[in-house]
Amino acid sequence: MRGRPLGGESGSDDGESPGDGDLRGRLRAVVDPPVLGVAVVTAAYLSVFLAATDVVGGSTRAAVAVAVAGAAGFLLARYVGERAALRLTVVLFAATLAGYYFAIPESQRALFSVRRVAIDVVSLLTGLSILRLALADVWVLAVAPVPTFLVGYLVGRGRHVAAAGAAGGTLAFLVLTGDAGGTTTLVGVVGVALAAGLSTLSMPGGIRDHGDTLAAVLAAMVLVSATLTLLPAGAAQPWGIDRGTPTLESSIEADDEVEVVGPTRLSPEVRYTIESPVAANWHAGAYDTYTGDGWVRSGEQSPLDGPLDGPPGNATQVNVTITAETESPSLPAPWQAVDVRGPAAQTARVDEHGTLRLAEPLGAGESVTVESRVPDADPAALRSAGTDYDPAIEERYTQLPESTPDRVGERTEEIIAASNAETPYDRAVAVERYLREEYEYSLTVRKPDGDVADAFLFEMDAGYCVYFATTMTAMLRSQGIPAQFVTGYSEGERIGEDRYVVRGQDAHAWVKAYFPGHGWVTFDPTPAAEREETRTARLADARAAGDEDVDVPASEPARGAPSIVPEAGVNDPSSTTADVPNDSNGTAATGGDAADAAAPGDTAVGARQEGLTRGAVGGEARPSGDGSPIPSRETVAYWLVAAVIGVTGARRFGVGRRARRAARLRLPWVSSDPATDARRAFADLEYLLGRRYRERRAGETPRAYLDALRLRGLDERALAVGETYERATYAGTVTRAEADEARRTVRRLALEATPVLGRLFD
Amino acid sequence: MTDAAETGPAGVDADGTGEPERPPMALDEVAALAERVVDNVEAVIVGKRAAIEHVVVTVLARGHLLVEDVPGVGKTTLAKAVSRSIDGSFKRVQFTPDLLPADVTGVNVFNQRTDEFEFQPGPVFANVVLGDEINRAPPKTQSALLEAMEEGQVTTDGETRALPDPFCVIATQNDVEPGQTYELPVAEVDRFTKKIRLGYPSTEEEAEIIGRMAGDHPVDAVEPVASIEEVRRARVAVADVDATEPVREYVARLATYTRQNARLGVSPRGSLALLRTAQARAALDGRGYVIPDDVQTEAPTVFAHRVRSDSGTDGEQVVEDALNRTSVE
The missing domain is CATH 3.40.50.300 (P-loop containing nucleotide triphosphate hydrolases)
Known part of the structure; x- marks a missing residue:
């Protein structure tokens, strides 16, 4: 094993001059067809790693490290045996992990234990994004080069399938962490299949003979996966997993990660009853890492050990009692909650962003009391807060993906300059006002490609809270102002003094900016009035539809109160609460609904209408939104792939030839010389009989064939055709009349075989 | 010839x-x-x-x-x-x-x-x-x-x-x-x-x-x-008796098959013999032209003894294979 210089293809190099042959062998190893597949799957997992470093920084560094590792592996292939290379890989992995271990701060390092690492590995494999690791950039730098080294080495040895396996394994890991999306995964799988297929077909002529099969298989893979995900999801998430239209709540309530989605809907179900002396946005979670299309909450949680300090500046202490009406993982309370009392207090934890969280969700009907310290700094104080940020906070909360376009910052500067804002507070207010005034509120938007903040700022003219908050946070960060993306609930319906009903539709996202000496201050760039209108309409619809769970006793409107009249579309009272929004909110889910709601004179307002009038976003028409559907890129790609596989399949199975023949059989013909006509007649007859009985065998003469079929009830007229053919072919004596008669006979037989057409022609 | x-x-x-x-x-x-x-x-x-x-x-x-x-x-x-x-x-x-x-x-x-x-x-x-x-x-x-x-x-x-x-x-x-x-x-x-x-x-x-x-x-x-x-x-x-080109080609293909699939195949003299007997067979039928069926009837008796197959036996099996595998127009 050790003595073999370079497996596979380099064996033939031995006779050539060392340098020359080495180079040529090396080149051959690179241009081998299976390398294409390996390259595809390697590119797939590297794209995930590099996307992560784009968010957390250090992408150039990581790219260089990966390139060096890959090249080193490839070059080492000639000199190092496989076992040694494997050992080297393990050593390399251990070394880089050690580097990562020593790179993270000492305080966190203390947390490391075998159990802890094991839990971390398990949580990584069950969907913990690598972005949430401490020092994710260092982690990527440590981990990404190792499989790349192995892939480079295996390619150098000509072990393409193993190389594709190593790369595919890495990609599989990233799929499990949830960092590799559907498209990346599909590309990776296609790459593995390509590598395996091309490697299998690497014998001479293999690709020529079976290349179309491989192509068809690959096309089928793409098509099937695209069909399974594309069709049910509609235009919203063409290549993603089918999740239907998510509720706004579910999209921002996700554990530790918020993905910006396309159209969303509102759930009117009651979530909490909150008793609070102040009306506020109920804060549930804060996010620090912006990925370009979502938010990630990084860092660890620690048990709550006595009350938190609360905001550094002046604050009002309030006690808030939260009663969960449905099972609830969050603890919505006025910022900043500092202590928890009640049965749930034992499981309270605090994360690195100062948010109180519960390890065990609150059960339905369970209550908990939270003590909050609400900062009450006035604008003047905030204006004078200065920019003397804590470096740790500044670094963490001014993060932006490296790929964020510069024009986000430039536009922000323009806005600030236009309002003559000097201090960070004024700047934040300017940005907040700009977004509120310039953009419309809409729940039905098409998720943009690329950076959400950039797209919202420049290409879209409407969105909902997640878009507004994401954009504002990114804009503030571009100005060096530390900012968080915050999720939670808005105050909800006030049903008595200090009592609020909070429904699913009140789920909200907003922004907090940091001011030295005052802590985190809330900004809400979402146009409040429009949002309120939407929610009111949604609630009215749900009440009118007789949904349960949308009210607590105190919140029910008096009978006969001027609520909004229900109309067509909400006609299925038997459906469960979860289903109702699909029926009535007019998102892309149901076309018929949309048509109803769009009818003139429609009295419905809010989400229904909102969703429709906002159908066209950023100049891009949505398929079911209005009357001018321009197919999305994904749809076009889908049909292109479908066409490719169709043509390949048709060619492979000779559909075209068969169709021509079937048509010629039944339609009047253009005649040529009698012998040719007679032969064509027999060829058609043979095709016809081949379909009905069996095909003529290789060594079977026409006469023997027809004789054999006579036993199976062959029409006697066919024998005459055979005789004519025989004379045309073997005697060369056939007349025009005989040939025509043969063709007529065959046509008659064909038409009899297809009764419908037959009636047409007889 | x-x-x-x-x-x-x-x-x-x-x-x-x-x-x-x-x-x-x-x-x-x-x-x-x-x-x-x-x-x-x-x-x-x-x-x-x-x-x-x-x-x-x-x-x-x-x-x-x-x-x-x-x-x-x-x-x-x-x-x-x-x-x-x-x-x-x-x-x-x-x-x-x-x-x-x-x-x-x-x-x-x-x-x-x-x-x-x-x-x-x-x-x-x-x-x-x-x-x-x-x-x-x-x-x-x-x-x-x-x-x-x-x-x-x-x-x-x-x-x-x-x-x-x-x-x-x-x-x-x-x-x-x-x-x-x-x-x-x-x-x-x-x-x-x-x-x-x-x-x-x-x-x-x-x-x-x-x-x-x-x-x-x-x-x-x-x-x-x-x-x-x-x-x-x-x-x-x-x-x-007429032996048109398709028939002659068929005979030639049969002969070629035996040459490719046996130690000693059929000589051109054998092909000619087959064509002649096929003519006679057609005449027995009162037909003025040869059809592949005539060739197939004659091939075993005309070809088999001219073929030496690798197994040392007569070429009957080889000729049978030739008839089964050679396509007929």
Whole structure:
């Protein structure tokens, strides 16, 4: 094993001059067809790693490290045996992990234990994004080069399938962490299949003979996966997993990660009853890492050990009692909650962003009391807060993906300059006002490609809270102002003094900016009035539809109160609460609904209408939104792939030839010389009989064939055709009349075989 | 390939002697003639109609026939009956290990009365020659007969004498005593147009055969049903049967297949023989053109003995494969 210089293809190099042959062998190893597949799957997992470093920084560094590792592996292939290379890989992995271990701060390092690492590995494999690791950039730098080294080495040895396996394994890991999306995964799988297929077909002529099969298989893979995900999801998430239209709540309530989605809907179900002396946005979670299309909450949680300090500046202490009406993982309370009392207090934890969280969700009907310290700094104080940020906070909360376009910052500067804002507070207010005034509120938007903040700022003219908050946070960060993306609930319906009903539709996202000496201050760039209108309409619809769970006793409107009249579309009272929004909110889910709601004179307002009038976003028409559907890129790609596989399949199975023949059989013909006509007649007859009985065998003469079929009830007229053919072919004596008669006979037989057409022609 | 090199006596006659303008017989007459002969012979040979047809086809195709089988199944009777059905001369040569070439071809004998050497023609000078147990004679004697078959003439003491027309050799050989026989070399077997086997009769047929033969041997009672002249004209008609290009290509493809799939395949002489017998077969059907079915009927008897397969056996399997795998237009 050790003595073999370079497996596979380099064996033939031995006779050539060392340098020359080495180079040529090396080149051959690179241009081998299976390398294409390996390259595809390697590119797939590297794209995930590099996307992560784009968010957390250090992408150039990581790219260089990966390139060096890959090249080193490839070059080492000639000199190092496989076992040694494997050992080297393990050593390399251990070394880089050690580097990562020593790179993270000492305080966190203390947390490391075998159990802890094991839990971390398990949580990584069950969907913990690598972005949430401490020092994710260092982690990527440590981990990404190792499989790349192995892939480079295996390619150098000509072990393409193993190389594709190593790369595919890495990609599989990233799929499990949830960092590799559907498209990346599909590309990776296609790459593995390509590598395996091309490697299998690497014998001479293999690709020529079976290349179309491989192509068809690959096309089928793409098509099937695209069909399974594309069709049910509609235009919203063409290549993603089918999740239907998510509720706004579910999209921002996700554990530790918020993905910006396309159209969303509102759930009117009651979530909490909150008793609070102040009306506020109920804060549930804060996010620090912006990925370009979502938010990630990084860092660890620690048990709550006595009350938190609360905001550094002046604050009002309030006690808030939260009663969960449905099972609830969050603890919505006025910022900043500092202590928890009640049965749930034992499981309270605090994360690195100062948010109180519960390890065990609150059960339905369970209550908990939270003590909050609400900062009450006035604008003047905030204006004078200065920019003397804590470096740790500044670094963490001014993060932006490296790929964020510069024009986000430039536009922000323009806005600030236009309002003559000097201090960070004024700047934040300017940005907040700009977004509120310039953009419309809409729940039905098409998720943009690329950076959400950039797209919202420049290409879209409407969105909902997640878009507004994401954009504002990114804009503030571009100005060096530390900012968080915050999720939670808005105050909800006030049903008595200090009592609020909070429904699913009140789920909200907003922004907090940091001011030295005052802590985190809330900004809400979402146009409040429009949002309120939407929610009111949604609630009215749900009440009118007789949904349960949308009210607590105190919140029910008096009978006969001027609520909004229900109309067509909400006609299925038997459906469960979860289903109702699909029926009535007019998102892309149901076309018929949309048509109803769009009818003139429609009295419905809010989400229904909102969703429709906002159908066209950023100049891009949505398929079911209005009357001018321009197919999305994904749809076009889908049909292109479908066409490719169709043509390949048709060619492979000779559909075209068969169709021509079937048509010629039944339609009047253009005649040529009698012998040719007679032969064509027999060829058609043979095709016809081949379909009905069996095909003529290789060594079977026409006469023997027809004789054999006579036993199976062959029409006697066919024998005459055979005789004519025989004379045309073997005697060369056939007349025009005989040939025509043969063709007529065959046509008659064909038409009899297809009764419908037959009636047409007889 | 020129016709002259390959043809038998008929060719020599047609080209060299005085009756070039023999009118060909109409094809339905050929068919009728063949049927008469076959019926006539069948009266003697029970249940061997296919074999009899092969003999008739050989005669009409200007070829020679080799019959191989165990002794006593009627080889000689068959040959005798066919030759008697035709109103021509018939000679029989019993090949033995001490038979000399001159015993076949004939010798010059000194006639004391005329003081001259006189040619005493051997048994080969006949329309139908039965070479019985040809593999019992040494090769030298065998080759005397085979030369006559190939050349259509006999040369003794420097003088060349043409053989009669039609001239047809029906040779028999048995394959039960390999130690005491001289197996025919491949080159000589190739000169026989066909090789057929008769096989044992079925029980009923055998019962009938022994019943018929208990008294006088019925072959002695066979009367001619065709004149020599008719046979000659039939042979001309057969040579005129159309073999179009698709058929010729089919024959060539079959031959090619045997060459590719056996140690020794069929020679072009074999292909020509197949085409000629196919013509005769078409004529038997009263048809003026050859169809692949004719070729398929003839191929096993014409090709099999010319093929040496790797397993050492005859090429019957190879020919069967060729027929099954070669595509027909």
